Amino acid sequence: MARKLLLEHINVPGINTFDVYRSKGGYAAVEKALKTLTPDEVVEEVKKSGLRGRGGAGFPTGMKWSFLAKPEGVERYLVCNADESEPGTFKDRYLMTYIPHLLIEGMIVASFALGAKTSYIYVRGEMMPQIRILEKAIAEAKAKGFLGKNILGTDYSLELYVQPGGGAYICGEETALLESLEGKRGNPRIKPPFPAIAGLYGCPTVVNNVESIAAVVPIINEGGDEYAKLGIGRSTGTKLISAGGNLKKPGVYEIDLGLPVEEFLYSDEYCGGIANGKRLKAVVAGGSSVPILPANLFMKTINNEPRLMSYESLADGGFVSGTMMGSGGFIAYDEDQCIVRNTWNFARFYHHESCGQCSPCREGTGWMEKVLHRLEYGHGKMSDMDLLVDVSKKIEGNTICPLGDAAAWPVASAIRHFRDEFEWHVTHPHEATTRNFGIAHYADPLPKLEATAS
Amino acid sequence: MKVTIDGFPIEVEAGTSILNAARLIGGDIVPPAMCYYSKLEGSGGKCRTCLVQVTKGSEKDPRPMPKLVASCRTTVMDGMEVKNITSPEVIEARKGVVEMLLINHPLDCPVCDQAGECHLQDLGYEHGAAKTRYEFDRRTFEKIDIGDKIQLHMTRCILCYRCVFVADQITDHRIHGILNRGDHSEISTYIQKAVDNDFSGNVIDVCPVGALTDKTFRFKNRVWFTKPVEAHRECENPKCCGKVTLWYKGEDVIRVTARKDEYGEAEEFICNTCRFDKKKTNDWVIEGPRKISHKSVINSNHYDTLHPLPVVKTNPVLMEANKEQFERETRL
Numbered sequence: 001m002a003r004k005l006l007l008e009h010i011n012v013p014g015i016n017t018f019d020v021y022r023s024k025g026g027y028a029a030v031e032k033a034l035k036t037l038t039p040d041e042v043v044e045e046v047k048k049s050g051l052r053g054r055g056g057a058g059f060p061t062g063m064k065w066s067f068l069a070k071p072e073g074v075e076r077y078l079v080c081n082a083d084e085s086e087p088g089t090f091k092d093r094y095l096m097t098y099i100p101h102l103l104i105e106g107m108i109v110a111s112f113a114l115g116a117k118t119s120y121i122y123v124r125g126e127m128m129p130q131i132r133i134l135e136k137a138i139a140e141a142k143a144k145g146f147l148g149k150n151i152l153g154t155d156y157s158l159e160l161y162v163q164p165g166g167g168a169y170i171c172g173e174e175t176a177l178l179e180s181l182e183g184k185r186g187n188p189r190i191k192p193p194f195p196a197i198a199g200l201y202g203c204p205t206v207v208n209n210v211e212s213i214a215a216v217v218p219i220i221n222e223g224g225d226e227y228a229k230l231g232i233g234r235s236t237g238t239k240l241i242s243a244g245g246n247l248k249k250p251g252v253y254e255i256d257l258g259l260p261v262e263e264f265l266y267s268d269e270y271c272g273g274i275a276n277g278k279r280l281k282a283v284v285a286g287g288s289s290v291p292i293l294p295a296n297l298f299m300k301t302i303n304n305e306p307r308l309m310s311y312e313s314l315a316d317g318g319f320v321s322g323t324m325m326g327s328g329g330f331i332a333y334d335e336d337q338c339i340v341r342n343t344w345n346f347a348r349f350y351h352h353e354s355c356g357q358c359s360p361c362r363e364g365t366g367w368m369e370k371v372l373h374r375l376e377y378g379h380g381k382m383s384d385m386d387l388l389v390d391v392s393k394k395i396e397g398n399t400i401c402p403l404g405d406a407a408a409w410p411v412a413s414a415i416r417h418f419r420d421e422f423e424w425h426v427t428h429p430h431e432a433t434t435r436n437f438g439i440a441h442y443a444d445p446l447p448k449l450e451a452t453a454s
Numbered sequence: 455m456k457v458t459i460d461g462f463p464i465e466v467e468a469g470t471s472i473l474n475a476a477r478l479i480g481g482d483i484v485p486p487a488m489c490y491y492s493k494l495e496g497s498g499g500k501c502r503t504c505l506v507q508v509t510k511g512s513e514k515d516p517r518p519m520p521k522l523v524a525s526c527r528t529t530v531m532d533g534m535e536v537k538n539i540t541s542p543e544v545i546e547a548r549k550g551v552v553e554m555l556l557i558n559h560p561l562d563c564p565v566c567d568q569a570g571e572c573h574l575q576d577l578g579y580e581h582g583a584a585k586t587r588y589e590f591d592r593r594t595f596e597k598i599d600i601g602d603k604i605q606l607h608m609t610r611c612i613l614c615y616r617c618v619f620v621a622d623q624i625t626d627h628r629i630h631g632i633l634n635r636g637d638h639s640e641i642s643t644y645i646q647k648a649v650d651n652d653f654s655g656n657v658i659d660v661c662p663v664g665a666l667t668d669k670t671f672r673f674k675n676r677v678w679f680t681k682p683v684e685a686h687r688e689c690e691n692p693k694c695c696g697k698v699t700l701w702y703k704g705e706d707v708i709r710v711t712a713r714k715d716e717y718g719e720a721e722e723f724i725c726n727t728c729r730f731d732k733k734k735t736n737d738w739v740i741e742g743p744r745k746i747s748h749k750s751v752i753n754s755n756h757y758d759t760l761h762p763l764p765v766v767k768t769n770p771v772l773m774e775a776n777k778e779q780f781e782r783e784t785r786l
Contacts, residue, residue, distance in 0.1 A: 168635065185632065190499035190527045356613060356632070356639035358500050363554035366637040370590045387587060394550030397521045398502050 003230070005218040005238050006211070007254045010098055016133065018140035021101040027146055029220040033109045034154045037220075042113035046216060048224030050236035055081060055172075055209030056287065056327040057402075058311050061216075067196040068114055069204040077205040078116040079181065080107060080213050082123040082130075083165050083172040086287035087349055088329030091240035092210035094252040096123070096130040100137040104160065106213035108146060109220055111158050114206055118159050122177050125167035134162045169353035173401045174207040175199075176355065187357045188401035209327075211240055232258030235310035239328055246334035248272035257310045261285075262299060264309055265332065278334040281439050282418070285314050286326020288346045289406030291413030292339070293323050294442035319413065335439040340425050340432075343414040344372035350407035361404040364395040368411055375422060378429030385415050385422050418442075457530040459483055459506075460540045472525035472536055473504055477717065483538050484717075486548075486577050488555070488662050489614035490526035491719055497619050498526035501612065502551045503577060507544050510535035522547055542771040545581075552581045557588040558637060559663070560609050568664030570677040570751045573718055574612060584778070593637060600630065601648040603669050603730050604658060608640045611665035617641060617657035624723055625651040641665070652691060655729040659712050659720045670730055671709040677701070678752045680708065682744035687728065687737060694725035699744050700735075707733045716747065 004010075014020040021027070033042050047062030068076065080103070084092040096103060103121070111119045123131050138160055141147045149157045163181055165171045171180045175189035178200045199205025215237060219227045228236045235257035241264070244250045249272040255264060265280070266273045274280050280295040300306060302321040307313050311325045333342065351369040356362045368391055374380050392408035399405070415422060420440060425432040455468055459476050460483045466475045474492070476484045485506055490498030498504075504526050508519040513533030522544060525536070538544055556578055563569040595608035613632070618641070621628045630643040643649060649657075657666050680701040689696035701709040710729050712720035732738065746752050766772045773780070 170635070190524070351636060354636040356634070356636045357615075358502050359551055359554045359612065360502055362613065362637050362639075363557050367554075367557060367588060367590075394547065394554065398505060398547050398551065400499060400524075 003238075003256075004254050005227075005230075006095065006102065006214055006240065007099070007252075015099055016097075016101070016137070018101060018137070018144060021099070022144075025221075026101055027105055027141075029217045030105055030108045030112075030146060031152060033112055033220050034152055034156055039113045039115055042109060042220065045224040046113070046219055049219040049227040050224075050231075050234060051212065051215055051219060051227070052235065052311060053209060054211035054215065054239065054328070056086075056289070058325060061208060061212050064196070064208070065110075065114060065206060067194075068206055069197050070115070071204070075118065075201075075203045076114055076116045077200045077203055078107065078111045078114050078119040079174075079177065079200060079205060079207045080119070080121040080210060081172060081174065081177055081207050082121055082127070082210045083169075083177060084210070084327070085124055085126075085169045085172055085353075086289065086327050086329055087346065088244055088284060088331045089242050089287045089327045090244075091242040091252050091328055093127060093130060094242070095210055095214060095240065096127070096134060100130075100133050101141065102214045102217060103134070103210055104137055104141050104147075106216045107160055108141075108151070108158060109216050110206075110208065110213050111160075112156055113216075116206075117157060118161070120181060120200075121160070121162045122165055122171070122181055123162055124172075125165040128164070131162055131164050138162065168355070169349075170355045170401070170403060173403065176401065177207060178205060187355050188403075190400055211328075230256050232308065232310050233312055235312060235325075239309070239325075241309070241328045241330050243271050243330040243332070245330075245332040246275050246278065246337070247332050248275045255309055257308075258313075259309045261307045261309055264330075271330075271332070274332065274334050276334075278336065279439055280332060281335050281337060281442055282333040282339060283323075284329070284331040284333075284410075285323045287329030288331075288349065289402075289409060290324040290326040291319060291322070291409050292343075292417065293321075293413070294417045296442060297321050297417065298323075319409070320416075323413075336436055338376075338436045339414055339418040339421050340372070340376050340437075343411055344369065344376045346410045347372050347407065350403065354403060354407070355401075358398075358400045358404075360395045361399045361407065364391050364404070365407045367391055368407070372411070375425050376432075378425065378432045380422075380426045380429075382423065382426055384426070385419060388412075389415055455530055455532045457532075457534045457536065459536045460538050466530060468529075470530055471498075472506060472508075472523075472528050472530055472534075473498075475530050476525065476536075476538065485525045485538055486573070486580075487526055487717070488573055488577065488612060489616060491616050491619070491660055492717075493719060493723070494616060494619040494623060494660070497614075497616055499524045501555070501614055503548055503555075505544055505547050505551070507537045507541040508534060509537055509541075539766075540769065540772075542769070542775055545772060545775055548581050549583070552577055553583065553586070553588075555612050556582060556586065558592050559612065560592060560594075562610070566610065566664040567667045567672055567677075568610075568661075571718070572664060573662035595640060598642070599648075599669070600643050601650055601654060603655065603726065604649060605667050605669050605672065606641060607665050607667065608642075609665075610663050611641055612663055613639060613641070614662055616660040616662070617666060620657050620660050621649075621654075624653045624656055627651075652725045652727075653693070653723060655726045656712070656720065656723045658729075659714070659723075662718070668709060668729075670733075671701075674708050675703050679703065680752075682746060682752070684713065684741040684744050685738035686741065687732065687739060689725060689728055691725040691727065694728060695722040696724070696728060697722060698724055698728055698738075700738060700740075705735075707735060707738075713744075 009024045051061045052058045171186040173188045176186040180186035195205040264270045283298045301316045347369040351365040354365045392412040395404045396408040421437040462479045485504035487504045488501035505522040506525040512531030598606045633642045683700045686697045700707045
């Protein structure tokens with residue numbers, strides 16, 4: 001059983017209240033950081049830990065913090081990105097619902113490290129219960145002197161605010177989030193300048209994912225070097241994976257990075273295998289925007305090495321035979337799932353959520369959705385697959401923000417790996433509306449873990 | 455700062471965008487711009503037609519940029535090397551963008567007042583394919599009158615946001631903006647309120663397509679049948695420069711617009727009195743005929759067959775990419 005850092009006390013009754021959280025060693029990181037460390041030392045610890053951004057891109061958090069411009073007399077801000085709306089990802093919501101003080105503790109330490117006097121948690125608008133939980137937690141922390149003026153008797157003061165979002169996926173893009181936080185329409189800004197130079201209200205700003213900020217707490221408690229011992233290679237520490245789809249035990253799991261995917265999928269400690277005794281067909285490893293992989297390519301890399309749950313191993317093979325860690329939204333598909341329908345569903349999501357600012361994404365996402373809809377309902381043509389690949393290429397990389405890429409990758413990868421299924425939808429239009437293509441050769445040889453050591 | 459665009463070196467000031475550096479060089483290497491407007495702060499970066507490839511970041515950091523960048527919003531660095539029409543990737547990406555811009559555009563040029571001075575028309579003619587691959591319904595909107603002088607035909611809009619910037623920066627208070635998101639987003643006023651402002655007419659001039667049209671000129675004439683003449687008057691409005699182009703048909707002034715430079719940008723903005731109310735010759739001091747490029751449809755009365763640029767004839771990759779066009783040339 002691997003060690004849990006974030007979810008260690010998740011099952012303690014009442015952990016969402018300040019007193020229980022404190023009695024389990026909570027807010028020790030705040031005490032340690034504010035009383036014994038300087039802000040630069042905190043940044044140094046995070047750098048040493050090798051923590052990489054948990055929101056999707058995997059950019060080292062310590063590096064991001066050290067890029068923050070520090071001009072005299074200008075406010076600096078820390079913004080927590082809790083606008084989690086990627087299909088398949090629900091780890092941040094879980095964290096905020098059950099252990100909100102962990103996030104607040106992380107926010108205090110991170111704000112101290114960056115010298116921010118005001119910090120914001122931008123929560124997705126649909127997560128109203130979580131917003132109330134956070135506000136209650138903030139009030140508790142403030143009453144105990146962990147927020148507000150002169151925290152713990154030091155001369156550091158911090159105000160923490162929760163901002164409900166407008167309910168748009170695009171507001172999870174960091175510059176769109178800042179626009180939305182400023183009260184404007186949530187359109188991504190054109191970079192440069194990056195938020196580290198001119199972010200919220202034109203001031204230097206750091207935007208971090210909920211999980212990245214929460215991970216600062218164990219890093220400060222145990223030291224960056226200790227944290228870096230967990231994990232594998234440049235993927236250090238633990239990661240929350242929100243597993244969903246046709247699994248026996250879907251849910252949020254904290255894993256050490258570097259866990260073999262086979263163990264994650266089939267061991268009883270984690271997902272427990274595929275539900276109803278079916279076989280695995282495909283996996284989306286990190287939320288809807290990463291490339292989908294068929295079972296055989298997901299289990300083993302193209303060099304026939306077992307794949308691990310780490311940033312590097314999942315990306316092994318590039319876009320030809322690899323995928324990405326993304327935000328940790330793990331979706332498994334069994335043999336009865338239709339990849340065409342799933343791709344259409346994703347495309348529909350991105351069409352709905354495109355902000356409409358730049359032309360390739362605004363027009364291209366709608367076009368892809370319509371073509372996929374036609375394919376799914378048996379009115380497609382053989383040329384549609386090439387058309388989709390071409391349109392996705394025209395979108396990818398030519399847009400202001402990564403939403404264009406996120407919309408293009410699932411479509412391009414589904415056609416790359418499941419082309420025969422798309423073709424079957426064209427050649428058998430009547431069957432395509434009544435039954436599914438099935439598993440074909442994607443799961444051969446069928447990987448299955450023998451009795452798991454529990 | 456020295457920057458090289460398609461092999462042409464030029465010295466520019468720090469902070470200049472690649473697009474403006476290219477405009478200083480001029481000629482075929484200037485990237486097209488549908489949303490960038492040099493007079494409007496913050497515009498640009500949205501239409502993605504001006505994408506270019508940066509093959510060398512700067513003298514200090516010679517790494518190329520990983521993606522194509524929007525030249526209107528990327529500032530030059532010392533020693534930067536940029537490829538525009540010499541890069542097959544750029545030509546391919548631009549073709550893609552033009553195709554995307556056109557899939558929801560009604561292509562009603564025969565009845566559109568903007569035809570002849572429409573940037574999208576020029577762009578489509580130059581970079582677009584003759585046939586569309588889009589086989590679905592196009593989005594449509596009802597026409598809206600915003601005020602008694604301006605009509606909004608949202609179906610034609612390419613969402614360049616220029617008019618929003620005009621409303622933000624030229625007029626006193628902003629009452630129109632973007633509603634909704636994605637391909638159903640639209641320009642609109644707050645609950646269809648009329649735009650009532652001295653400078654609101656400038657949204658017509660900045661619109662690259664026929665989405666915002668002058669109701670005093672609608673369906674009066676095709677632009678290529680009119681004669682542009684430069685004129686000025688002493689305008690009472692202190693913010694208005696009073697320098698305009700009058701568009702004559704016979705003896706009558708049928709339209710007044712701001713003077714536009716070779717990139718279709720108004721040199722200075724004019725007020726609504728000059729634009730809509732002063733339509734008699736004796737209101738104005740005539741300066742002389744407006745110079746119109748001989749390539750323009752306004753001058754030659756028809757669209758010329760586009761000759762491929764010289765570089766296209768020498769680069770085998772570009773030749774392959776423009777094969778259809780060569781075939782069309784020989785057929786004609």
